[in-house]
Amino acid sequence: MSLVVIGGHSRNVGKTSVVAGLISALPERSWLAIKITQIGHGVCSVNGESCDCADDEHTWTISEERDRSGQSDTSRFLVAGARRSLWARCKQGYLAEAMPDLRREISTAADVILESNTVMRFLRPDLYLPVLDFATADFKDSAREYLDLASALIVHQPAPGSTPAWEGVSLKPASSRPVFYIRPPQYLTPEIVEFVRSRLAQPAQAR
16 A cells, blocks of 8 residues: 655645645556545534534544535545545544544555645655745644655745745755755646655555
8 A cells, every 4th residue: 555645834835736636647546535624623523614512522524525526625636536535624633533534444545645744643654745835934833743754845936035934944854855846836747746656666665
């Protein structure tokens, strides 16, 4: 089994586009795609709306996407060619409770690609690729925590002479990793695809 995790330091930096792009670019793989969303306090994981459930109720849910309209992130994964697409939603701090069911789903698949940072607390994938954008100031703690585990960095091509908008964050833990630059709306390059394909082709112990 191959396991790929795509992370990112903030919302709207292109994580979903990278996942969908890799699914499409590697059709020889039988992908199970999983998007993990952590939901804030006061919002129910079951329906994503405000809820009066207690903090320890409705802590997580996993739903399978069947719509192929491409209107949602998980639908985009199916359109790109994923065999199955799942959306795991959990209240903040409760991902551990969802992990037994997620592990069971993962165990049934030949190839798995997940969109998440926090899942790195529970899994050690074959590849972990964080997406970074110098123009976005927010930098999630989960992205900072696992930088040293990155296999490579996918970075929005910065303007000449620009510096990151985020403060107090060092990329030194990943300084020895390959860096691939992207120019949205193109979130994937042939070099990224070849890097992923070649790494997954290696024996598991060599990845």
